[in-house]
Amino acid sequence: MDKARIATLWLDGCSGCHMSLLDIDERLLDIASAIELVFSPLVDNKEFPENVDLTLVEGALANEEDIEKIKMVRARTKLLVALGDCAVTGNVPAMRNNFVLADVLHRGYVDNATANCGPPVHEVPQLEPKVIPLHELVAVDLFVPGCPPSADLIFFVLSEVLAGRIPDLSTRSHFGN
Amino acid sequence: MQTIRIDGITRIEGHGRITIQLDDHGVVEDAHLHVLQFRGFEKLCEGRPFYEMPSITARICGICPVSHLLAGAKACDAIMGLRIPEAAEMLRRIVHLAQITQSHALSFFHLSSPDFLMGWDSDPRERNLLGLVDKHPDLALSGIRLRKWGQQVIDLVGGRRIHNPWIVQGGVASPLTMAKRDEILSGIPDALAIALRTLIFFKHMMEKLGEETEVFGNFRSMFMAIGREDGNLCLYGSRRRHEGWLRFADADGNIVADNIHPRDYQEYIGEAVDSASYMKAPYYKPLGYPAGMYRVGPAARLNMCRQCGTPHADKALNEFRHMYGNISLSSFHNHYARLIEIIFAIERMEQILEMPIILTDDVRAEAKANEAEGVGIIEAPRGTLIHHYKVDGDGMMTGANLIVATAHNTLAMNHGLKQVAENYISGHEVTEGMLNRMEGLIRSFDPCLSCATHADGTMDLIVDVVDSEGQLQQRLARRR
Numbered sequence: 001m002d003k004a005r006i007a008t009l010w011l012d013g014c015s016g017c018h019m020s021l022l023d024i025d026e027r028l029l030d031i032a033s034a035i036e037l038v039f040s041p042l043v044d045n046k047e048f049p050e051n052v053d054l055t056l057v058e059g060a061l062a063n064e065e066d067i068e069k070i071k072m073v074r075a076r077t078k079l080l081v082a083l084g085d086c087a088v089t090g091n092v093p094a095m096r097n098n099f100v101l102a103d104v105l106h107r108g109y110v111d112n113a114t115a116n117c118g119p120p121v122h123e124v125p126q127l128e129p130k131v132i133p134l135h136e137l138v139a140v141d142l143f144v145p146g147c148p149p150s151a152d153l154i155f156f157v158l159s160e161v162l163a164g165r166i167p168d169l170s171t172r173s174h175f176g177n
Numbered sequence: 178m179q180t181i182r183i184d185g186i187t188r189i190e191g192h193g194r195i196t197i198q199l200d201d202h203g204v205v206e207d208a209h210l211h212v213l214q215f216r217g218f219e220k221l222c223e224g225r226p227f228y229e230m231p232s233i234t235a236r237i238c239g240i241c242p243v244s245h246l247l248a249g250a251k252a253c254d255a256i257m258g259l260r261i262p263e264a265a266e267m268l269r270r271i272v273h274l275a276q277i278t279q280s281h282a283l284s285f286f287h288l289s290s291p292d293f294l295m296g297w298d299s300d301p302r303e304r305n306l307l308g309l310v311d312k313h314p315d316l317a318l319s320g321i322r323l324r325k326w327g328q329q330v331i332d333l334v335g336g337r338r339i340h341n342p343w344i345v346q347g348g349v350a351s352p353l354t355m356a357k358r359d360e361i362l363s364g365i366p367d368a369l370a371i372a373l374r375t376l377i378f379f380k381h382m383m384e385k386l387g388e389e390t391e392v393f394g395n396f397r398s399m400f401m402a403i404g405r406e407d408g409n410l411c412l413y414g415s416r417r418r419h420e421g422w423l424r425f426a427d428a429d430g431n432i433v434a435d436n437i438h439p440r441d442y443q444e445y446i447g448e449a450v451d452s453a454s455y456m457k458a459p460y461y462k463p464l465g466y467p468a469g470m471y472r473v474g475p476a477a478r479l480n481m482c483r484q485c486g487t488p489h490a491d492k493a494l495n496e497f498r499h500m501y502g503n504i505s506l507s508s509f510h511n512h513y514a515r516l517i518e519i520i521f522a523i524e525r526m527e528q529i530l531e532m533p534i535i536l537t538d539d540v541r542a543e544a545k546a547n548e549a550e551g552v553g554i555i556e557a558p559r560g561t562l563i564h565h566y567k568v569d570g571d572g573m574m575t576g577a578n579l580i581v582a583t584a585h586n587t588l589a590m591n592h593g594l595k596q597v598a599e600n601y602i603s604g605h606e607v608t609e610g611m612l613n614r615m616e617g618l619i620r621s622f623d624p625c626l627s628c629a630t631h632a633d634g635t636m637d638l639i640v641d642v643v644d645s646e647g648q649l650q651q652r653l654a655r656r657r
């Protein structure tokens with residue numbers, strides 16, 4: 001049987017969802033033999049490939065590069081999973097939506113700076129005025145809430161997908177804890 | 178002039194990029210790290226109750242959330258103007274030490290060891306944790322088990338592994354049961370054995386890593402850490418005067434500023450904006466910017482302490498000093514320092530768990546906001562972490578300033594990048610192995626760019642060599 005082609009993507013999140021994935025501990029080794037990790041912060045592969053069976057996406061959409069990336073990933077992925085509250089709702093990254101972006105930058109680079117004051121302008125991606133969750137821009141096939149989702153829940157999702165089923169999370173997941 | 182742009186995982190995970198400037202003869206003129214993510218925590222907290230801050234700021238980083246929970250809780254304690262119960266302080270220390278263990282393990286085993294074991298120039302498709310599982314299963318399993326143990330302790334004490342809601346203003350949410358204490362204690366011999374074994378392995382490995390030690394951020398700079406009255410290694414601080422207060426040392430290890438109360442940090446630390454990065458560049462104010470470069474983190478801490486204060490760690494530190502001198506100027510030594518700190522963390526945890534006070538019920542003090550400002554400082558795995566909160570009369574946040582550990586090293590990382598580039602790049606040809614060494618320099622700092630970028634540590638790369646007209650001359654990428 002062909003190995004499932006799995007990817008993980010990390011947008012505007014804290015990496016906690018990826019750490020929760022690592023928290024499946026030794027079970028990683030079991031899964032490793034059934035999948036090919038074609039793209040992830042965990043492997044050295046720069047280009048997101050075509051024909052990915054499953055992509056787990058951590059984080060919300062906060063800057064222009066996130067937006068480009070998620071569109072490309074959506075087009076190349078069969079089952080796109082919003083992993084964690086940031087991807088599902090915007091969560092903590094979206095808390096800045098209560099403020100005008102210029103004020104948020106002003107706090108960081110003027111109020112709280114003592115030299116060269118003013119927001120960075122070179123080499124850095126432009127921030128979107130509002131942070132949004134994935135489904136506001138692209139179709140999401142499965143929502144896995146939690147901040148982060150527990151390692152057991154992530155393991156369940158992976159196991160179900162590997163068994164050829166769409167995981168039923170109705171009784172297993174909730175937001176926050 | 179040419180610019181070499183090393184685009185990390187960044188466009189994908191959105192975090193870091195390196196540029197290197199070459200002159201017309203291919204000689205390195207400068208190198209720069211750009212951090213690409215911005216979250217705005219210092220503003221988005223406004224109008225919320227101060228006691229929400231630990232939980233909110235934990236979401237800065239899923240790798241070391243305990244650091245932000247602790248620095249945040251300390252800042253809250255300061256706003257309430259109280260001293261937390263002693264048992265609470267001890268319990269906070271336990272999770273902190275567990276976190277040092279798991280975070281250092283992640284950095285050493287999962288992220289950096291593939292370079293040492295597989296080689297800097299080895300096949301990039303295998304140079305990762307999964308390749309390690311295949312080729313060096315013992316070491317890979319050691320890493321997975323040590324990280325797991327640290328995470329399990331955090332879970333046992335605090336109720337969950339990542340973003341636990343147990344570290345709170347005024348102390349902790351619940352006491353430790355005897356059963357849990359015993360469970361943690363029973364795991365200590367195994368964890369310590371893994372750590373000691375790994376130290377022996379790495380000591381031998383270091384013999385082959387002479388050039389890396391020589392050029393990976395090997396230069397004179399100041400150092401900063403929090404200190405203890407007795408001069409021993411300090412990670413959390415305590416209720417005692419001067420414990421957990423800031424100190425600076427010069428490149429020879431002389432203390433140049435000492436006993437700086439957390440609330441006075443801004444008299445010594447300035448923050449410069451780097452116009453090409455979302456990460457600011459803190460500097461030692463008396464020397465100004467950029468002359469006031471200093472380093473933080475495991476090697477800086479060991480440079481600044483007299484001893485660790487536990488038997489195996491002290492033995493390891495003495496050996497280290499015997500081999501490399503009392504003051505280590507190479508940032509590559511951070512890897513070694515991490516292993517020593519893991520050993521210390523495990524031993525110290527055992528010492529604390531054996532104190533009777535650890536099982537007492539009094540773990541939380543109550544108060545409203547009594548002060549307009551509060552500053553909390555701890556040593557996170559990557560270095561000194563500062564949380565500074567301001568509140569109104571009702572205890573609602575009016576502003577915050579956060580200096581994460583990695584930011585302190587901004588100037589030093591740029592300095593180190595230039596050093597590595599100068600050593601390995603000559604002419605306009607760029608090789609994959611060179612790229613990996615640039616990454617290796619970054620990995621030795623284990624940077625938490627925006628407390629995020631480095632979780633993978635692989636920083637997959639595309640390098641473009643662009644001529645002065647902006648024409649692409651050479652592209653080098655890692656692909657499957």
Ligand code: SF4
Binds near residue numbers: 014087091149
């Ligand atoms: S959902 Fe929570 S754990 Fe996951 S990235 Fe967002 S803040 Fe981090």
